[in-house]
Amino acid sequence: MIAVFTVAPAAWYLVLGALLFGIGAFGLLTRRSALIMFMCIELMLNAVNLTFVTFSRTLNDIAGQASVFFVMVVAAAEVTVGLGIVVAVFRRRSSTSVDEMNELKG
């Protein structure tokens, strides 16, 4: 891995990150299931993490990697709460479709 990483130019990683982010955003906008949308959000977060780490390596700055830890912790917390909500919603209406959760609209 280390060998691969050293030879591969940083730009590849950035492109991969951008692709992952785009896939995540696309999925978020097109899928109806709350569960899938969560996965998409995770995908976007990790795409950003990858970008962080890449820049951290190229700029030789540890701050980027530190930020990644924060993102991971927050993401873990967010998933816990989010999945809790999804489970609760699923118990009530046997569905996780976000389009049906619109009682609070104006």
Add this chain to the structure above:
Amino acid sequence: MAHIATFLLLLPLLGYVLVLLLGNTLKERAIGAVATGVVAISFILTVVTFVMLLHRSNREVTVHLFNWISVGSLHVPAALLVDPLSITMCLFVTGISALIHLYSTAYMHGERDYRKFFLYLNLFVFSMLVLVLANNLLMTFVGWEGVGVCSYWLVSFYFERDSAASAGKKAFLYNRVGDFGLLVAMFLLFHFTHTLNYLGIFHLAGTLSPTVATLTVLALLLAATGKSAQIPLFNWLPDAMEGPTPVSALIHAATMVTAGVYLLVRMSPVLTMSPDGRLTIAFIGAITAFVAATIATSQRDIKKVLAFSTVSQIGYMVLAVGVGAYSAAIFLMIAHAFYKALLFLGSGSVIHALNGEQDMGKMGGLAKYLPITFPAFLVGWLAISGIPPFAGFFAKGDVLTNAFEHNKLLWAIGVITAILTAYYMTRLFVLTFRGNERFHEIEGVHEPHESPWPMTVPLIVLSVLAIVGGVIDLPWAHGATLAHFLNPVFGFVPAVATASTGAQWGLALVDVAAAVIGLLAAFAIWRDTSENPRFESKFLEHVWYWDNFYDDIIGKPLTRAAQFSDDVVEPKIIDGAVSGVGVSIRDSAEGLRKIQSGFVRQYALAMVLGFAVIIVYLLARVH
């Protein structure tokens, strides 16, 4: 001495706290004993302080208690000023309070709110002592408000009665107008002397410009007219008679209502700077004395007569202050406290005997039924009428002599008022104690009975004081008089030119003649009749229509303004503005709610688009 002075001040407060905390476990008798006891001890301590002060060469002692307010250049300590003036006031305040507390233990016997009554009474004595002993205007103001609120509570003591409740409110509102004057005086003095301390103000009084001094004096006069029931703010005092009779005697005759006079006397160095202000004071006093005396001649309620008599007598005191005879004002204040407290307590004894009847038309012939009240009342009557050698003769004579020296017109008004005073007091006396017995028509009264000892003892003590009270300031006892004791306090005051002995005898004869004329006239008119419309004009009975006048110029326009607010301002302007806000928010919300579609993915799209816009913006800015 400092400790004794502090204790004499704090004892009534201690009594208040004790009765407040232990009240539910104490019996009526114990409450009365505690409340009376603390005031009696306070009186004894005052006597001790007085004797100690007599033996000092420097009779101006400041007792520092603690630093009260210290903000910027305003430093107000809680401190007492023990000097001849304040200790003289303390002597008669605590002395008469002790007697009236004793009287009240019997008078209020069996009342539902017995404990509350004594709580208020003790708190009143404490406030009055704060007012008198304070060494600065702000602390005096605290006492001033304290006695005001106690007066309010006690006037509306029988608050189930509408008339009592509204009398309390009236007293409170009239006093507020006066308090405004005191505040303005304080602002002025602090602005120009940078201190509220009495000694500091007196030191700098000479630097006040005539205009400022006159403004200050007029503001002080407004304060005094409120508290001491002078024109134009005198109407509240007669209504204040709704309170229990001991309250009328203590607060609305002997002590609180003289606070205004005390304030003016205390500020004598400032008064000295403004001859115009003093002339105004003198005329307010003289006119009030006359107007109130005329009204007193036509009242049917025994307590109302005494109330207007009090207003009239305080008018004399204010007149004395106006002509610069400060010690004469204090002398009359003390003598008046003796005989007017006596008259009020006597009338309380009469009312007590007649099951609460106050109409003089239903009294008469009570002399033989009340063997102690009758002679006591006789003394009070002769004393206030100005018959020598009773206290009233010397005190009133002192005031009139000074008025004569200063301004003949003021003196003439004073003498006419003296005739009226003798007249209305004799009318009251005759209608109550002489003539045929008209009380049989009162329900439940067959044989009026004398009151129990706690009520008669104060009557006897006050009778003795009213007889011999004049000795404290005899004109021929040079060097051992009240005036001699007090005068150092008025150090900045130019001495009033003293009349020659011959003139003094002449003036004294005029006083006696005035008293005798009034006496005989009243006897001639009222000996055989209890109703005489010819001498009880509607105009006087209705207090010169003074209340109606205030109602017309203040009450009615305010009511109309309130009605206008209710009809127009409230529904149109205030409600209009409030509903306007509500309606506009509802209408805008109607449009905005469409954005809230409820589709999560729509929101996500909005976020992505917004994010894209931000990125484009950032990229554009970099290049």
